[in-house]
Amino acid sequence: GVRRCGARPVPCGPVCWWPVRATAAAWLMAAQFQPTARQEIQELLLVALGAIPGALLRWQLSVLAPDRNLLANVLGSLVLGLLLGLPFRPRLQLLIGIGFCGSLTTFSSWMVDCVSLIAAGQAAAAIGLIGATLGLGLGGAALGLVLGRGVSACWLRPAEPPQSQR
DSSP, X not given: OEEEETTEEEEOOSSOOHHHHHHHHHHHHHHXXXXXXXXXXXXXXXXXXXXXXXXXXXXXXXXXXXXXHHHHHHHHHHHHHHHHHSOOOXXXXXXXXXXXXXXXXXXXXXXXXXXXXHHTTOHHHHHHHHHHHHHHHHHHHHHHHHHHHHHHHHHOOOOOOOOOOO
């Protein structure tokens, strides 16, 4: 069979492996693109500038909220979903997606909290935390995606194609 991936057909066998093929193609294309040192420094600075407010917000959540990991991870999921719903902008992805959300959210602290609950004999609380974080995180990401698409459709203009010169 043939599955369409955007405008190009992608051949499929009994099990369609187009995500693997698309990822391999992206890696090959990325290997051909060699950013300059200036571009790499600009990207590094964008990530660092986004990480500072994300880390500060996470710190404030740890002071103010009893379950800081749940709140931080759900908020990060919401922001990433919103970013996903907006038109792709690489610099915004670096600043907010990787920098801000990367320093705000955490997987390791969430897992340590779960292990600590289990070690304290509170397995049900650990399972509840896992379920709540996954459920609310998915809900936050979905809500963010819907909001991003709404913002994109209502307030952002699509890029105008260049005027052809006659």
